[in-house]
Every structure is written in C-alpha cells, then in structure tokens.
Amino acid sequence: MVKPDITRKLAQYAVTHNEFNDTVIHEAKRCMLDWLGVALGGSTHEGVDIILKTSNSLGNSQAATVIGRNEKIDVLHAALINGFMAHVLDYDDTHLDSFVHPSPPVWSALSALSAIHQFNGKEALEAFIIGFEVETRIGRVLFRKHDERGFHMTGMAGGFGAAAAAGRILGLSVEQMQKAFGITATYASGLRSMFGTMSKSIHPGKAAMSGLYGALLAKNGFTSALDVLEARRGYYEVNATEFDVIEAVEGLGEGFEILKNSVKPYSCGVVTHPIIDGAIALRQQYEANINEVDIIEIEVHPMVLDVTAKENPLTGLEGKFSVYHCAAAGILDGECGPNQFTDERVRNPELIEVRKKIVPKINEHFKTYESKVSLCFKNGEKVSHYVPFAKGTVDNPLSDAEMEAKYNSMAKIILGEAKSKELASLVWNLDESTFLSEILKKCSIGDCVPVGEE
C-alpha cells in the first residue's frame, strides 16, 4: 500500500498556495477584528494577571505586546497569553466542522511573531487564511469521535494553524514546514476535563506558542518526522481510534475553510447558541408574562448535553458550559454577553429559579446550530420558537456592523472609544498596512511598561 502523503501535501500548500480572493481576505479581517475584540475583553481576566506574574517571576524578557495591557512579555509567552485571553470569555470564533476555534491560535502566533519579524498586513492575512485552512483540515479528521473522547480540539489542532501561518511568514521550505508540523504534533494536547477552569483557555495559547516555536525551530534546523500525520505512531494513529487521514487534503486548494467560520454573538459554549437565540426571541414576544412560565423546554442536538449539561453552575466559567444557565439568561436578560457570565450573575437567585424550569430534550436529527425552545405557561398554554440556523453561523452570519459592535463593546472599555474605532479601521484596511507590528502596538495600553517594572 502506498502511504498517503498528507503531511507533505499540507506543507506544500501552506508554503506555496498563492490565490486569495477578496471574499476570503475580508473573512480574515473579520476574524482578526473578532479575535482582537475578545482578546481585549479577556485582557483583564485574573488568569492573564497570573500568567504575567509567573512570567515576571521567571525574569523573562519584554519583547512583545500583550493585548490590552501595559506590560510586555517574551515572544513565546506573548503567543500564549494572547491566545489565552482570546479564548477565556468563550466568545471566540468556531469552525463547526472541526470544532476548532481558529482565530486564537493563528492570530496570536502571528501577532507574537510580528515583534521579531517584520511583515505586512497582506502577508499576515494570507498567512492567517492558510493557518485557518491547515488547522481546521487537520482537526476535522478527528472530529467528532476524538472530541467525544475528551480532547479539546483547539488544543489538539490549533498548533498546526499557528505553525503553518508562522512558517509561511518565516519562509520555510516545504520540508521545514513538514518538520514544523512534526514538532507541533508532538506538542499537541488538551483535555476537556479542564472545561470550567482557566486551564481550558491555556489550550489555544499553548497551540499558538507551540506552533510558533515549531516553525522557529524548524527554520533553525531542528529535525522531526516528515510524515507525522500519516506515520505509524504519528499524530492520528496515537490520538485517534478511527479516522480517515485523506479527509485532511480532500479538495485542498479548491476552496477555503474560512468561508465556513462561525462568529459567536454570545460568550459561551457554541452549542448553546441556537437555544439562546430561541430564548431571546421568545422573551421579546412574551416578556410581560415571563413570570407565568412553568416549564421551558429546549429541544437540542445531542452534543449540547454532552458539552453543556451543568445544571448548577457555581462560577461564571461554569455558566458558559451550562445550557440551563444560558437559556435562563436569554429568557431573563435577553442577552448572553460577558455580563451574563460573572460569578455574581451565575449565582443570582432569580436566575437560578428560572434555570430550574429548563427541561432539555435531545433531537438526534438536529444539527448543532439548530434548536426549538418552548415556553409552557402555568395556564397550560405553550408557545414555541424554532431556530434553523444559530445567529453567527454560516447561513445566518453576523454583518460587518454587528461584528464591529461586538468588538467595540469590549475594545472601548480597554482602549477608549476613539482608539477602539481607529484600531477597527486599521483592521478593515489591514491589506494596505506596511507592518503588522504597527497595528499590534495600538492594541496595548499605556507606555508598555516591561513586566515587573510597573
């Protein structure tokens, strides 16, 4: 049997693919804007303070920008921390065919690399699109068996996107790119038992860091297996029980996975989104009678209860993985942004009462972006709302204006209204910018005091 040549094919694609139309370039900008918004939103998270404090205690250098902060940090930890903060609100984008969160690993790697290597906005956008393609293609081979077993897809596959994007910018040869994939593969990890803790959000950061490190090592001559994807005891064979490695390259170069990206309107597990859509729609119609509701039925895809079955969340983080909390917040608050996922809001007695009324029902025929929410009133009446496509998914996307509003809701708090708008404008015109590093500088605050010298 001829061994499939998957690793080399993906490496060759990453190094040489050169056709990008306006649509995909625009999608890459939307990804960057969304990544920046959620990173700025996450930049004040306690976990960011801890990573910075830890880095400080290590006497690390101050080469790279930390988004939304006035500290700087070494390049690899910049990739880590920017990836962490871009995921910690559970508000980042999702590729639903692989369940990889594509922007945090790739944009965080590119942003960190820009501190030591100059490249322009167009190069950054193209590298991002390539990284997106590689990580989601490698991820989709494993999804969903792999994810069900307990690997966190972004931790497992995100690093390849970071390696592909950083490696392309660094001008790796095809063979060096194969090695970068090898190094990344042997660093790939991420357990779903970390959901609900800070350690979940370290996965996309770690993916950004290890992919970037793999590309840098490969550039400098470090050796690795050239065929890690298809190899005996390689990435797939070791991590998966059933898989078809060919899926990673089917149709490679004929389209772009970035066109299947989903952007989150709510800062919580993506599978809860169609339920929140339904809850908000019903609230808009029946707000006046909301206290008369006896039972709230939610009809959902099986994965919803697999991932978000936490009935009694105690922290904001846990709330993001509780479809009960998400549905209740949709009914009571009419929104599910970061404010709905504070520890305080999750422990609110009124909200807890509504949570108890939620009754889930699995519908095997539903897609992950589909749901039906019903309110059963005490007087016996029942009203339902069916959601065919969750807001933010491919068939019901956020408009550019909605994306900028989401971004700005977080960015303005950190950067101020004027700087937030300026940064958004720079992102929309990223293909015309001379250096990505110039844009990164606008993402920090203050004079960028080195860590430990505040």
Add this chain to the structure above:
Amino acid sequence: MVKPDITRKLAQYAVTHNEFNDTVIHEAKRCMLDWLGVALGGSTHEGVDIILKTSNSLGNSQAATVIGRNEKIDVLHAALINGFMAHVLDYDDTHLDSFVHPSPPVWSALSALSAIHQFNGKEALEAFIIGFEVETRIGRVLFRKHDERGFHMTGMAGGFGAAAAAGRILGLSVEQMQKAFGITATYASGLRSMFGTMSKSIHPGKAAMSGLYGALLAKNGFTSALDVLEARRGYYEVNATEFDVIEAVEGLGEGFEILKNSVKPYSCGVVTHPIIDGAIALRQQYEANINEVDIIEIEVHPMVLDVTAKENPLTGLEGKFSVYHCAAAGILDGECGPNQFTDERVRNPELIEVRKKIVPKINEHFKTYESKVSLCFKNGEKVSHYVPFAKGTVDNPLSDAEMEAKYNSMAKIILGEAKSKELASLVWNLDESTFLSEILKKCSIGDCVPVGEE
C-alpha cells in the same frame, strides 16, 4: 460508585511525605550524577545549538544556567534545554516498570527552578525522590498498552514528576499541587514517531518545562481540574483505552520507585542493552575469530523489535534504535558509548557488514532485560551467552565507581578533569550543600555569557 481519589492522594503524598532513608537519598545522588553526565555529554549536540539560537532570536532573558555551556537562558527554556541534552544521547536512566526516563524531567525542572528560588541540596534530593515516585506511578498505569500505541512515556508522564518536585520546593498546598498536576496533564504529549529525530529529545525537556510551569502557575492561583487523573475526559480516560487508575497509588508511601531505577551503561535504546551485554561478553572470548562468524543470533523480548527494529540506520540517532547496529557495535567495538552512535560510525562499511549477520528471534518468555546472543561460525560451531539481567538494571546495577566513570567520561570533555571531579564530589555530598544553585553554577563553562552576546 465512589470515585477514586487518586489525584488528591498523589498530591498529598508529594506535599507531605517526609521519610527518606539513606538508601533512597543515595540513589537520588546517583541519579543526579548520571543526569549531569549525560547532560554534559549532550551539551554540544546540534539540537542544543538550535534551541539556544531560537531562544536568542526571541529576545529571551538570561536567568538560568545551561548545563555545559557558556550561555544562559530564561528559566523555562533552561528546563527545556537541560532536559533535551540529558536525553539526546539516549544514555539517561530508565524506570523499567513504566519506561519513563525519570531523571531528565525532574532534575531539569529543579535545576531551572534553582535560578529563581533558593533551596538546599537535601530539599532538592527529597523533591527529586518525590518527583521520581509520582511520574513513574502515573506512568506505570499506562505502560505498556499506551506505549505500544505510540505515546513516548517520558513525554506523557515526566511532567508530573517535574510538577511534584518543583511544587514541593515552592511549598504548594495539596489543592495547588492537584492543580499543578491538572495543568501538567493538559500539556502532556509526545509521539513515538519522533524517534530518530531531535523531536524525541524535546519530550523530557518539554515535560520538565510544563511541570515546572504548572507548579508556578498553580502557586500563583491559576485554576485547573482537581481530579485530572480519575476525571471523566481526564488524563487516563482520554489517553488510554484500558487502564486501572488504582495502580498509581497502590502501596504509596510504603517504598520508593527510585529503588527500581536502571542506569544505562550504553547510550542507546534500553531494550538493546541485554543484547549488547551478550555481544560484548562473546567478543571478549572470541575476538580473535570474529571474522569467522557467519550468523549472530539474538534472542530477545518482543519489545526489542517493536522499538529497535531499524535494519539499516543511516544516522547516529537512528543507530540508537537499531538493535542490529547495537549488537554489531558490541561485537566489533566491545562498547556502545556515544562514539558508537556518530553518523560516521553508523555508516562504517565494516560495521554494516556485521549488521547484516544479525538474526533476531523473539522469545515471549524473556523480560526486557534478558537476552541470549549466539555466534554461529562458518565452520558450523555455535557459542552462546545468556544474559539474565542487563548491566545497569536493578539486579545487576552499576557500582558507584562505574557510575562516576560513566559521568566522568563525558564531564571531563566539557569541564576538564579537575572541575569534573569537583562537581562529582559535590553531588555525592549534595545533602550537605546549602544551595542547589551553587552546584548548578559549576555545571556551566566560561563566564556564562548571556545568549546573543557571545
């Protein structure tokens, strides 16, 4: 069913265990000496140059000693690089019940930590023993099914040893230690398809780095699952198909795994060692007639061909995983040290001719440390040598003098004879030293120029 409380039990043990007899302390010193020797031996490896160059390009800081070098590096990469160089010769110690190489992850983490945190030799030795216990106990649950599937045990389990040792020094609470294990677990990885490349040796380095980082993050308040070992979608459930988690704590505190350590007399895959023993023994008796040998039969444990079946190695690294090369080098050279695993020696025509005469035969009843080697002469005569216990294993250990000779063979090349002896003496008296950092300083050369300023 009551959930087994494995993670907490191991964390509690790591934090509180306080009885160490002279025998285990002495074993810990032997481990340190061996680790130092192989690290010094590996310190001139090309891969070390590449990691240093890469770190330099990142503008990293110069806080910590790099063993055998005059450069310094940041603390986390000191753990990485010291772990890398201590494994790259495939000359480091092995715990045969788990196939974890125990010293590189734990000593590399402790040595890096000593750059920013002061602790004495006795504390270091005790922390090492604890780290050894934890990583091998966690590893043995997975070995051998897990290893067969393709995970590199040291990459998968070594980080827990590093976390336990560093966490103990940092004074973690039991709960913080559980979190340190959680962070380490979600970083655990390492593919056997990397064998024969530099990426294999990054596994113990990465284990040292991630365990140390996990302990530091946990100390600073980072959150993680508290039950990662026994959790649904935790470390074992995700990475293993069959396992008994209880094995990790059976007899905990009643003895020490360090007493089952094996030290390598040869710088190659440990399963080849009984074959090399047999080859060297036969060479000693039949050197004069060695050209008359027609066939060399090697009777071996099944794992030997699973791990080291490479018939035609092309590089020194590949030679370490070729039982053909190892047996041939034993027959021709009467030794299997670093000199037998250069690219040049592996490509030597005379050695290649001897390699072709090797005929392996699997014996299912053999242990990994057992073998029988036979020379079949052209005249029809056949002589055999049976090895019940490979040199360096528990029942046939290296003496202290043999260990120091192994250490010195590498250390004197880097440090010079006098400094090598002084350092060995410091290690033998480690329990009386005030600061581990003082000893680490003796392991570098020159004035320790910061990376990039040479």
